[in-house]
Amino acid sequence: MSDHEIEVHDGQAGRPMDNPGLEKHHPRPTDVDPQMEKRAERQVATLFGLATLLTLGFCVAYFAVPLDASFLGWQANNLALGLTIGLALLFIGMGLIHWSRTLMNDHDIAEDRHPIASTPAARESSLAALSEGGSDSGIGRRPMIRNSLLGALGVLGLPAIVALRDLGTMPAGRPSRTVWEKGMRVVNDVTGAPIKVSDIEIGQLINAEPDVLVENEEDDPDGEENLEGHDLLNAKGKAAVIVVRIDPAKINARKARQNWGIDGVLCYSKICTHVGCPISLYEQTTHHLLCPCHQSTFDLAKDGEVIFGPAARALPQLPLAVDDEGYLIAQRDFEEPVGPSFWERGGEEDRSA
Amino acid sequence: MSQQSKINAPKSVSGPVTWLDDRTGLANLANKKFLRKVFPDHWSFMLGEIALWSFVILLLTGVFLTFWFKPSMAEVEYHGSYELLRGLHMSDAYSSTLDISFDVRAGLLMRQVHHWAAILFIAAMMVHMLRILFTGAFRKPREINYVIGSLLLMLGILEGFAGYSLPDDLLSGTGLRIAEGLIRSVPVVGTYTSFFAFGGEFPGDDMIPRLYMLHILLIPGLLIALVTAHLVLLYYHKHTQWPGPGRTNRNVVGEPFLPIYTAKAGGFFFIIFGVTSLMGALLQINPVWKYGPYNPSEVTAGSQPDWYMGIAEGLLRIMPGWETEVFGYTLSWNVLLPGVVAPGVLFTIALLYPFIEQWITGDKREHHLLQRPRNAPSRTAFIVSLMTVYGLLWFAGGNDIIALKFDLDLNWITRFMRVLIFIGPPIAFIITKRICLGLQRADRERALHGFETGIIMRAPSGEYTERHAPLSSTETWKLVSHEQYDRPELEPAVDENGVANPASRRSRLRSKVWAFWYDDDVTNVSREELEEAHSHTDGHHRAEGTEVEGADEPSELEPKH
Ligand code: HEM
Numbered sequence: 001m002s003d004h005e006i007e008v009h010d011g012q013a014g015r016p017m018d019n020p021g022l023e024k025h026h027p028r029p030t031d032v033d034p035q036m037e038k039r040a041e042r043q044v045a046t047l048f049g050l051a052t053l054l055t056l057g058f059c060v061a062y063f064a065v066p067l068d069a070s071f072l073g074w075q076a077n078n079l080a081l082g083l084t085i086g087l088a089l090l091f092i093g094m095g096l097i098h099w100s101r102t103l104m105n106d107h108d109i110a111e112d113r114h115p116i117a118s119t120p121a122a123r124e125s126s127l128a129a130l131s132e133g134g135s136d137s138g139i140g141r142r143p144m145i146r147n148s149l150l151g152a153l154g155v156l157g158l159p160a161i162v163a164l165r166d167l168g169t170m171p172a173g174r175p176s177r178t179v180w181e182k183g184m185r186v187v188n189d190v191t192g193a194p195i196k197v198s199d200i201e202i203g204q205l206i207n208a209e210p211d212v213l214v215e216n217e218e219d220d221p222d223g224e225e226n227l228e229g230h231d232l233l234n235a236k237g238k239a240a241v242i243v244v245r246i247d248p249a250k251i252n253a254r255k256a257r258q259n260w261g262i263d264g265v266l267c268y269s270k271i272c273t274h275v276g277c278p279i280s281l282y283e284q285t286t287h288h289l290l291c292p293c294h295q296s297t298f299d300l301a302k303d304g305e306v307i308f309g310p311a312a313r314a315l316p317q318l319p320l321a322v323d324d325e326g327y328l329i330a331q332r333d334f335e336e337p338v339g340p341s342f343w344e345r346g347g348e349e350d351r352s353a
Numbered sequence: 354m355s356q357q358s359k360i361n362a363p364k365s366v367s368g369p370v371t372w373l374d375d376r377t378g379l380a381n382l383a384n385k386k387f388l389r390k391v392f393p394d395h396w397s398f399m400l401g402e403i404a405l406w407s408f409v410i411l412l413l414t415g416v417f418l419t420f421w422f423k424p425s426m427a428e429v430e431y432h433g434s435y436e437l438l439r440g441l442h443m444s445d446a447y448s449s450t451l452d453i454s455f456d457v458r459a460g461l462l463m464r465q466v467h468h469w470a471a472i473l474f475i476a477a478m479m480v481h482m483l484r485i486l487f488t489g490a491f492r493k494p495r496e497i498n499y500v501i502g503s504l505l506l507m508l509g510i511l512e513g514f515a516g517y518s519l520p521d522d523l524l525s526g527t528g529l530r531i532a533e534g535l536i537r538s539v540p541v542v543g544t545y546t547s548f549f550a551f552g553g554e555f556p557g558d559d560m561i562p563r564l565y566m567l568h569i570l571l572i573p574g575l576l577i578a579l580v581t582a583h584l585v586l587l588y589y590h591k592h593t594q595w596p597g598p599g600r601t602n603r604n605v606v607g608e609p610f611l612p613i614y615t616a617k618a619g620g621f622f623f624i625i626f627g628v629t630s631l632m633g634a635l636l637q638i639n640p641v642w643k644y645g646p647y648n649p650s651e652v653t654a655g656s657q658p659d660w661y662m663g664i665a666e667g668l669l670r671i672m673p674g675w676e677t678e679v680f681g682y683t684l685s686w687n688v689l690l691p692g693v694v695a696p697g698v699l700f701t702i703a704l705l706y707p708f709i710e711q712w713i714t715g716d717k718r719e720h721h722l723l724q725r726p727r728n729a730p731s732r733t734a735f736i737v738s739l740m741t742v743y744g745l746l747w748f749a750g751g752n753d754i755i756a757l758k759f760d761l762d763l764n765w766i767t768r769f770m771r772v773l774i775f776i777g778p779p780i781a782f783i784i785t786k787r788i789c790l791g792l793q794r795a796d797r798e799r800a801l802h803g804f805e806t807g808i809i810m811r812a813p814s815g816e817y818t819e820r821h822a823p824l825s826s827t828e829t830w831k832l833v834s835h836e837q838y839d840r841p842e843l844e845p846a847v848d849e850n851g852v853a854n855p856a857s858r859r860s861r862l863r864s865k866v867w868a869f870w871y872d873d874d875v876t877n878v879s880r881e882e883l884e885e886a887h888s889h890t891d892g893h894h895r896a897e898g899t900e901v902e903g904a905d906e907p908s909e910l911e912p913k914h
């Protein structure tokens with residue numbers, strides 16, 4: 001035992017002085033003055049008593065204070081319930097601590113520590129037990145059994161993974177497509193109204209979406225079925241767009257995109273190419289669009305290119321046209337996947353085109 | 354056995370104890386050693402308790418919330434009491450959160466207490482962890498408990514994220530949207546993982562029920578198991594203690610578990626529950642009705658996640674937009690590095706710290722006495738530099754708010770942060786180390802020459818000095834009782850047979866790291882120095898309790914260093 005214990009050093013060896021030893025106990029006022037003691041006792045009991053009253057107050061308030069009442073701008077019911085129960089709990093806690101500090105015996109106790117490790121004898125005996133168990137089973141002598149068991153147990157990991165397959169459907173290229181298609185109308189995402197070029201002033205930005213996403217739209221001209229529920233949200237998460245009108249003289253689009261806008265009206269994906277927040281902050285004068293999530297900044301006059309921030313890709317642009325009635329429609333779907341990048345998103349498109 | 358006991362415990366106690374022990378033999382365990390276990394006292398030991406009690410509060414309030422919360426993304430039309438949203442289409446989850454807030458009495462209170470307790474839980478865990486790191490409480494034999502603690506912190510953060518994603522309001526949906534973007538950035542499996550996690554395309558209608566399962570079953574289950582293990586180990590190891598008179602590495606001095614510690618800790622539980630309840634009554638948190646239901650084409654500007662998500666946000670914000678194509682496949686460094694790799698690296702460093710330090714010091718002994726942060730200058734400086742990384746990232750996570758508040762240019766703040774994140778931590782390291790060394794030097798001075806009395810003396814030569822009075826032995830002990838390490842010996846370059854020794858290279862590297870870590874430390878006073886200093890002052894004036902004698906005799910002046 002003794003040489004084992006030496007392993008735990010006492011933390012004193014080689015110190016420049018000897019440990020002066022425990023300080024002596026200082027009596028508290030409540031230890032020496034019976035009046036103070038009585039007073040502390042009364043204080044503790046008072047705290048507990050107040051807590052009881054407040055808890056009962058909580059029960060009364062629960063029924064007495066209506067949910068729709070307000071008190072100085074607070075929801076009165078919430079305030080009354082919270083204050084009563086909060087103070088009740090606080091008083092119980094204060095009572096307990098006051099009790100322990102003033103009245104409970106506060107003499108320090110010193111307790112010995114023992115090394116965490118077992119004695120060498122105990123260690124040896126458990127090692128012996130382990131190896132006896134091992135040799136009784138013969139696991140060391142029969143490698144065929146051992147290895148085949150390890151194999152069988154190892155393979156069990158597979159079903160645990162395979163059985164999770166139905167957690168979700170396969171991507172099947174869906175991240176690369178949206179509901180936009182040729183001739184689909186671009187509509188205001190609040191009113192659901194189709195948009196004419198003449199409706200938009202230079203410098204204006206409209207949040208828009210494909211007309212199939214408009215909820216409860218009775219007279220859909222194409223008779224297309226409207227999406228609902230989570231199909232709607234899934235589609236919206238990719239197809240949301242913004243329509244802006246920029247002075248055509250200021251637009252600096254590359255050649256291939258010259259006919260994607262109409263009189264300075266351009267349409268871009270609203271979903272940030274960084275990690276997918278909907279982008280909303282437009283600065284008219286610079287025609288910059290700022291993502292509120294991590295502040296990627298895109299230049300809408302220059303093919304939606306990234307000016308600053310963590311996004312790596314320009315905002316995808318939706319090629320626009322107008323239909324017979326003069327409303328904005330899509331020429332086709334986006335040419336590249338919208339939203340955040342992903343592994344199989346496909347190569348960089350040719351920027352020089 | 355039901356023998357007559359010699360202790361005169363009242364019948365109301367001895368009766369049930371005997372009944373239970375006859376059936377369980379628990380008295381074998383719950384004997385004096387267990388029930389009167391000694392707990393040292395220090396304010397910093399309460400931090401872990403705050404975390405524990407806020408977890409209990411989360412369990413209690415969380416169960417209440419489950420009675421009404423509907424973890425479903427099915428679309429419903431809202432008909433509850435909150436007029437501004439009436440008639441709107443939204444998910445069942447969001448609508449039931451509105452019901453809890455407006456139509457269930459005490460519902461709003463429970464939601465707010467739950468949320469405040471969650472914020473407190475994670476803050477307390479983090480500060481508790483810093484306490485452990487700064488004082489060296491993670492050293493052997495407590496490494497396992499340190500690892501458990503780090504896992505608790507990580508799980509706590511995940512639990513919190515799952516929790517505030519549940520109400521399916523605009524803010525929580527945006528958080529999920531970002532999480533989905535991060536998952537997608539993982540090479541090869543990212544897109545599939547995202548589709549499997551969300552049950553198809555984002556947002557789908559599976560995510561809330563799945564997060565709900567994680568939030569109320571899986572993660573709390575793991576948390577409870579780990580908290581239990583954490584406390585069992587704590588009990589088993591016995592708490593560390595600060596060095597002080599009578600405290601050694603082989604004892605533990607403090608108050609008994611029963612009754613003092615129980616009363617204090619129990620009282621503390623009620624205080625924290627009380628305070629969080631008052632916060633729930635008075636301070637609004639996560640007013641989901643103001644954000645509206647989730648809609649993937651909308652976002653609230655300037656919205657901020659719970660505080661502990663701040664650094665993830667900061668990481669994403671300061672990363673430049675790098676992306677590469679490899680054989681037609683896309684690697685989004687701009688998301689992968691800050692969103693997946695960096696948090697993993699930071700967490701791994703924190704998780705493995707005890708082992709890293711043990712490798713440097715080569716110290717394999719048990720430690721039960723805490724270290725003052727100044728007495729481990731390099732460790733303290735290292736932790737401060739980690740905190741600097743954390744703080745800077747957290748700051749960067751609010752760069753838009755800073756830009757707005759102080760009318761600064763957002764992009765310049767971001768550029769500045771990109772640089773600062775690399776030069777800030779080393780600067781913090783150097784400054785902290787200097788401060789620690791300065792404090793060590795001051796300690797040494799104090800131990801040798803006592804404290805400054807504020808009495809100015811004039812020597813016959815006309816020189817002015819301040820009178821120093823010696824410290825009590827208790828105070829001196831606190832200043833000089835810390836341990837300093839010896840440099841580990843180098844392994845010989847060749848072994849006995851003259852063959853090159855591979856261990857030599859490693860030991861040389863370690864020796865170098867050791868030197869970096871320890872060489873600047875101010876050498877502790879030696880026994881001789883201390884005796885010499887005291888013999889110098891002793892005969893003349895002992896300050897302990899007695900009056901300083903001969904205060905007007907210039908010959909007794911101590912030189913001021
Ligand atoms: C470590 C523990 C936990 C943390 C950090 C945590 C955190 C959170 C947070 C931040 C919320 C959002 C609340 C809001 O503002 O609306 C939440 C919601 C919720 N939590 Fe927890 N929670 C924890 C444990 C639990 C447990 C153990 C349960 C149940 C057994 C639970 C049940 C719920 C429910 C039902 C909601 C949704 C209700 C609502 O949002 O109104 N939580 N949690």
Ligand code: FES
Nearest residue numbers: 272274275291294
């Ligand atoms: S999602 Fe737009 S910048 Fe991050």
